[in-house]
Amino acid sequence: MKSWNELEKSSFFDANARERAVGMCDKGTFTELLNPLDRFESPHLPVLGTAVEFDDGTVTGVGLVGKHPLFVVSMEGKFIGGAIGEVNGAKMVNTLRLALKAANDIKAAHPDEYDVRRPIVAISFETGGVRLHEANAGLLAHAEVMDAIQDCRRILPIVAVVGSKVGCFGGMGFVAAATDVIVMNEQGRIGLTGPEVIEQEMGKDEFDASNKALVYRTTGAKHKYIIQDCNYLVEDVIGDFHKTLAEIADIPMDKIEEMRRIGSLKLVQEQQDLVKLVGEMQPKDSMDLWKYYGNEDPAALPEMTTEEFLKVVKRRVRA
């Protein structure tokens, strides 16, 4: 594996789960929990004759950003599309529970210094949702993760980090929406039903999954950034994700709460306003919405680099 210094300059998109986990923490601070040597494999896959992985496709562990403990969950998309089953789901849930326990312990030991030592959780999503080989256990894991995220609310920030090949789809799209903050690079994609599945169910006229530009305009990070589903859009460099996490770790919890998308009556109304708007204007493409929010030349936005885009983009104004 690359050294930490090399990782900081490497592409987040190209990195595997372990490289992302190490690179998001400060140098030399990452400790993996349930590493490959523990051989925490799925018990369901061998019965079905499907290959197994020592870490069940998810790297979990803890490191530091400044004085803040950073709990990391990092999914590996190359192993069964990063799908969530019983074992890697449990690893994810227990990392969140461990972070909450750490927060309570730190509060008890350093009551005056909680803000500077407050833990933070980063979940690097690369997944299509439930692992169908172990569907019930996988679904249960989704529910437990959302429960654990809710338990951490107003105590420590949960950050969704999306910027890998598979994107974040299926049930895990819901989970990402339930986090406090979402950080993406330009290649990051979030959605519920994946493009191929929409095409398969509703036909090519509804959604052409082979049209990459259309797929990125609809599920990609620039669109999510404009409609405020993504809080931070960063360059595709692991070091930039690391810096952004360090920044978020210092933001007060009431400001973190304002970055959420779901979880209060006010936010439900905000989402309903958006649904109402879409119903009234009947957009044919994401670009119609971009124009509505004040971008004069929406067709130019997808061609821009992240830096240029961030300079000129107009976003939806949150109520």
Next chain:
Amino acid sequence: MALLNLEFEFESENTQTINPEWFHMGVTGSGDMEVMFIKKDLGGKVEAKVCTPVVGFDAVWKSMLNKFVNDTGVGNIVIEINDDNATPIVVYMRLRQALAEATAKEEK
């Protein structure tokens, strides 16, 4: 239908081992594999365990692992592999790649 677990043992004259106590590399992606080397005193021998969904290639695994042991002169290690339909040349390449990383000097 179930996964196949293969176990092999190779004699080795040499005892070139790895730097850390254990080393892991790779992902069980389609057409790929992951490997773990574990340091263990086996009197120079090499133990190998392979977990694969592909049936009927026991002899190919044996000769490929044997070639790896002979070419590199490793000894006193356990090799554990999780495979998902990797071809023999991919297996050999991943093993050499992992050994190169596991024996590289750590940079500070």
